[in-house]
Amino acid sequence: MKSWSKDSLSKKIDPELHSLYMNVQNLEGRKYNRAVSGYIIDELLDKLSNEDSLEFLQYVSIVLPLIESGMFDTAARYLETVATSEKLEKIKKELINCLEDADDVPK
Secondary structure, three states: OOOOOHHHHHOOOOHHHHHHHHHHOOOOHHHHHHHHHHHHHHHHHHHHHOOOOHHHHHHHHHHHHHHHOOOHHHHHHHHHHOOOOHHHHHHHHHHHHHHHHHOOOOO
C-alpha cells in the first residue's frame, strides 16, 4: 500500500496527491488522519477486490469505522489480533504498516 504520511505526500509529483498534500499539510493528529482515511480505505478495497475476501467482512464493521474516524493506531492494534488466511495476511500486514506510517497522532 502507498505511504500516506505527510512527509511522503509532500514528495509526490502526481497532481492529485500533490493537491491532497496542499489541502492537508496544516492539519494535525486525527484531523489529518481523517483527511487521508478515505484514500487508505479505497486502496484497501481495491486490494481486497482482487482476492476472495469474504473472511475480511467479519472485521469490516470494526476496522473501517476506526480508520474513518482517524484512529489509525487502534485499527492497527486491532488488526494485529485478527487471524486471517495466508492469502489475506499479506494485505493485513500492508494495512497495518500503512496505518502506522500515516498516523499523525502523537504517541
